[in-house]
Amino acid sequence: MRKKIVAGNWKMNLDLNQGEKLLKELLEKKINQEVTTVIAPPYIHLSSFRELISNSTIKLAAQNCHQQENGAYTGEISIGMLKSVGVEYVIVGHSERREYFLEDSLALSFKVTNLINQGMNPIYCCGETLSQRKDGDHFSVIKKQIEQGLFQLNEMELSQCIIAYEPVWAIGTGETATPEQAQEIHHHIRKTIANQYGEIIANLIPILYGGSVKPNNAKELFSCSDIDGGLIGGAALNASSFSDIINSF
Ligand code: PEP
Numbered sequence: 001m002r003k004k005i006v007a008g009n010w011k012m013n014l015d016l017n018q019g020e021k022l023l024k025e026l027l028e029k030k031i032n033q034e035v036t037t038v039i040a041p042p043y044i045h046l047s048s049f050r051e052l053i054s055n056s057t058i059k060l061a062a063q064n065c066h067q068q069e070n071g072a073y074t075g076e077i078s079i080g081m082l083k084s085v086g087v088e089y090v091i092v093g094h095s096e097r098r099e100y101f102l103e104d105s106l107a108l109s110f111k112v113t114n115l116i117n118q119g120m121n122p123i124y125c126c127g128e129t130l131s132q133r134k135d136g137d138h139f140s141v142i143k144k145q146i147e148q149g150l151f152q153l154n155e156m157e158l159s160q161c162i163i164a165y166e167p168v169w170a171i172g173t174g175e176t177a178t179p180e181q182a183q184e185i186h187h188h189i190r191k192t193i194a195n196q197y198g199e200i201i202a203n204l205i206p207i208l209y210g211g212s213v214k215p216n217n218a219k220e221l222f223s224c225s226d227i228d229g230g231l232i233g234g235a236a237l238n239a240s241s242f243s244d245i246i247n248s249f
Helices: 016-028 043-052 079-084 095-100 105-117 130-134 138-150 179-197 218-222 239-246
Strands: 004-009 035-040 059-062 087-092 121-126 162-165 207-210 229-232
Touching (some): 043 059, 079 087, 218 229
Parallel strands (some): 087 121
């Protein structure tokens, strides 16, 4: 059976006090233990959060990393640094990073490879823009993003990855993909992987949906056969809504 995962992407929100308050509220919630719960706060919160979650099942993610091990990359954070503060998952290629920070496929594929080499789990994001969907290009756009970011990996390496399908038009807009639209793309992603690596590997990879997931739509999305959880933005900034989403499984 594939892992069920719900990951909260806090983006550039909440200072340390606010973040600790939210995490403490979340720790008091009863959450479905069959679901791997991951939070991705801003980098500077990670060390202190490591202590706070030490007696819980919540896992830590970073929202990004640099692909090089160390060196003259002012302002960047390496994978080894993240590992040293207890991070196990790293979001790679979020559409905001692709759009605002011009992260290209080559840099993203290096990040994925180097994360795997250090025993970390990449959460590799893909998704089409509204105009790409309107032009009917969404299937080819997603296929290309998957190939460019992940197909340098061997079977063992790929099985450490998590994929997040996040249609750009649904992120932070309140407009969610319908369960049918999401399932169609998740199936397409799994088929793309199966064509390259075979069905067994394709069936192992958790594929998360992201884009305006809320407590009132999570259940329907999570009941789709190829949707294994969610990458949650806005609704992860509230302990009740985030735990309700986790408990929608
Ligand atoms: C995200 O940023 O990954 C995301 C899915 O955001 P939201 O849930 O707010 O649409």
